[in-house]
Amino acid sequence: MTNLSPFAFEAPMAASHVNLDALIPREDFESTAGSAGGRLRETISLSDLEETGFFQRSLRKPDFQRETTHWTPAAVCDLVWAYLEGHLIPAVILWQSGDKVFVIDGAHRISALIAWIRDDYGDGTASNARFGSGLTDEQKRVAKRTRDQVRKKIGSYAEFKGLIDQEISDPQKAKWVSRIGTGSVEIQWVTATNSKAAEDSFFKINQAAQPIDPTERRILQTRRSPNSIAARCIARGGKGHKYWSSFDRETQEEIESIGEELNSILYDPPHSGPVTTTDVPIAGQGYSALPFVYELVSVCNKIPLPTSSSAKKLPEPLPEDKDGQETLAFLKSVKSRLRLISTNYSGSLGLHPLVYCYSSTGNFQPNAFLATVSFAELVKERRKKEEFTKYRERFEKYLLRNRTFVSLTMSRLGASGRSQPRIIDLYWSILSEMLDGAADDEILPRLTIRKEFAHLKQLEVPPPGAEFEGGKKSASSASKSSAFIRNAMETPLKCGICGAAVHCNSITFDHIVRVRDGGGNRGEDMQPTHPFCNSGIKS
Structure with missing residues (x-):
């Protein structure tokens, strides 16, 4: 046998x-x-x-x-x-x-x-x-x-x-x-x-x-810590085994409610490859995603991540959550961060996942997503939301044309905690160059003179569709996704105020002419917008 x-x-x-x-x-x-x-x-x-x-x-x-x-x-x-x-x-x-x-x-x-x-x-x-x-x-x-x-x-x-x-x-x-x-x-x-x-x-x-990777090992060994409980609750939408069952009933119900809401923000509408719609979830398919969600909870609560997939020394674990209040605080922090990049919350930037979170071939990129969460928070903390909105259409078109920047950065530093700060710095540096008046063709030369972006010198941008070979008998899922994303993002549904792509989870409708100024409520009087553009720019 x-x-x-x-x-x-x-x-x-x-x-x-x-x-x-x-x-x-x-x-x-x-x-x-x-x-x-x-x-x-x-x-x-x-x-x-x-x-x-x-x-x-x-x-x-x-x-x-x-x-x-x-x-x-x-x-x-x-x-x-x-x-x-x-x-x-x-x-x-x-x-x-x-x-x-x-x-x-x-x-x-x-x-x-x-x-x-x-x-x-x-x-x-x-x-x-x-x-x-x-x-x-x-x-x-x-x-x-x-x-x-x-x-x-x-x-x-x-x-x-x-x-x-x-x-x-x-x-x-x-x-x-x-x-x-x-x-x-x-x-x-x-x-x-x-x-x-x-x-x-x-x-x-x-x-x-x-060997269990560092993130999963940490989840298993610190199962009663607030970040582990919060991650499990989000990953399962408040369902499954209740790692929060020792808390009082009111706290349990609040934890489950927020967990269900956050799971919906991350993974609705449901998605399976190839990409044939721009209505993709902001965090990929969400199936067996516990390690990723644990990292999201950590990022949103400023907890250090392992610097590599082979890291043996981990940060000190958080103590056990005795009454559920820390778990609730962690969940609320995640909710605040996610509302900033998605949902119809009035302050939401409504960042389109096909711009920030997916590769050109339709693969969800967890590190790019986590970096985007932190980048959006940085824009908010530095009070640059209005300036970002002013340059947003140009900024996102630049990212779409230069997707290889992110993949090269992850290749250089690994798909781990090490690459996230560099991607955040990359996004902020590109935005800063635009704010300083640099033309698009001047940005890459200015980046590559800096040590942290020297790896971009090797950049050889392939023609669209050349990143992979199609199957011999039929086009691969990656080929189909690439073709769709390339064409769809050339002429996406645009915000009537900033001109950048609008995602289905973060869409509001604005009167082109304010009602108080004589505008009407017919279809031709309305335009789709990002929540922040509608409430924070035009208000």
């Missing part, structure tokens, strides 16, 4: 991965009792994982464990197939505390089997109960894709249950029915006698299998 490699480690999170997080409930490690005693079982069978099975009722995930969202549809399908074929599946590692059994390693393996048994690949009964309105269209699409793959390659669990005591002519199905009854996954038990030792075992086991 061979070791099936997809199950030896977990792949990085991505938009095409299956959300199995609701299938094993989470519980606070520290709230559990001591060992229940008795002999520990050696294996888990499929019947143990059925909803009526006694063992599945005791299964829990530690509240600090990563979300079970790291496997592709193919990996889930292959795990079920490997089980039925009798291939070696690595043992799962469990820890028993009282009448609960915690999954220390192997949550994806167990969850994939539960998903097959319950036909819940992120859109079934358990997932709907857990996520409710937080169950995204993307999550549903991936779930359907997974279900279709499993049924095509294997069939449903219910189908095999129906074959019990039946004469089966298909030898493959007969073999699998037998395997369902006799197969199992081996268990290894953590022998720790307390929750702290068991938690240490978790991090040692998972770090050895595949």
Whole structure:
């Protein structure tokens, strides 16, 4: 028997991965009792994982464990197939505390089997109960894709249950029915006698299998700090496991309300590639986005980020939030920053995400987004909103023509906390050059004489569409996105006051001639504008 490699480690999170997080409930490690005693079982069978099975009722995930969202549809399908074929599946590692059994390693393996048994690949009964309105269209699409793959390659669990005591002519199905009854996954038990030792075992086991990046490691290890709680609440729109459940009811409800609002600001309207509309969400697809949201919370609350993806030394963690007030303060700070770049709030600049947050090929760029959040705050703090608005159309056209500036900066410094201050400085320097009277063709030479922008000397701007090669049989998603973005942003919906692109999430309507000056309310009397242009410039 061979070791099936997809199950030896977990792949990085991505938009095409299956959300199995609701299938094993989470519980606070520290709230559990001591060992229940008795002999520990050696294996888990499929019947143990059925909803009526006694063992599945005791299964829990530690509240600090990563979300079970790291496997592709193919990996889930292959795990079920490997089980039925009798291939070696690595043992799962469990820890028993009282009448609960915690999954220390192997949550994806167990969850994939539960998903097959319950036909819940992120859109079934358990997932709907857990996520409710937080169950995204993307999550549903991936779930359907997974279900279709499993049924095509294997069939449903219910189908095999129906074959019990039946004469089966298909030898493959007969073999699998037998395997369902006799197969199992081996268990290894953590022998720790307390929750702290068991938690240490978790991090040692998972770090050895595949190192956890600094941001995700910080979230897991500081799960009760206000920034971690706020990030989890935003990422799930106030749904899912309630890491804020120890706070009083009023505080919980406020946290959930703000979390739902912020998730909507970030990820509505829903998006999937290729880009065929300018109505894209300001923060990409939002699927499995917890590390990104954690960085957003940190940026908005001036908490230092790791300077590289391999950083071993992290800033000192924040202390535990005892009553939820710090979590609320963190959420409100994020809300203030996001309202400045999006929404119809009267002071919102309404920055268009295709200008600031996406590459020319339609990929969301987290570091560019985070830098934009800080750049907008800098414009506000330095009282330059009116001057920015005056030059905004020209400034944004310059950014669109020179997208390579940002990609070169991230290439130079890495897609980590190091590149964000440089992107902020780049945006501010370009704006400052314009305010100082520099022509567009003078800006790059002025930038490259500065040490921090010397890397831009290597700039060789390719012709539109030359950043990638299209597929041999058909145009790639990137090619299609690039063509759409290039054409759409040449003639976007424009603000009638500043002339820059208007985004669907930040659009207000202004009377071309004020009503008090004789203007009317007919369509021809109105024009779309940015909120700040409407309230702060024309008012």
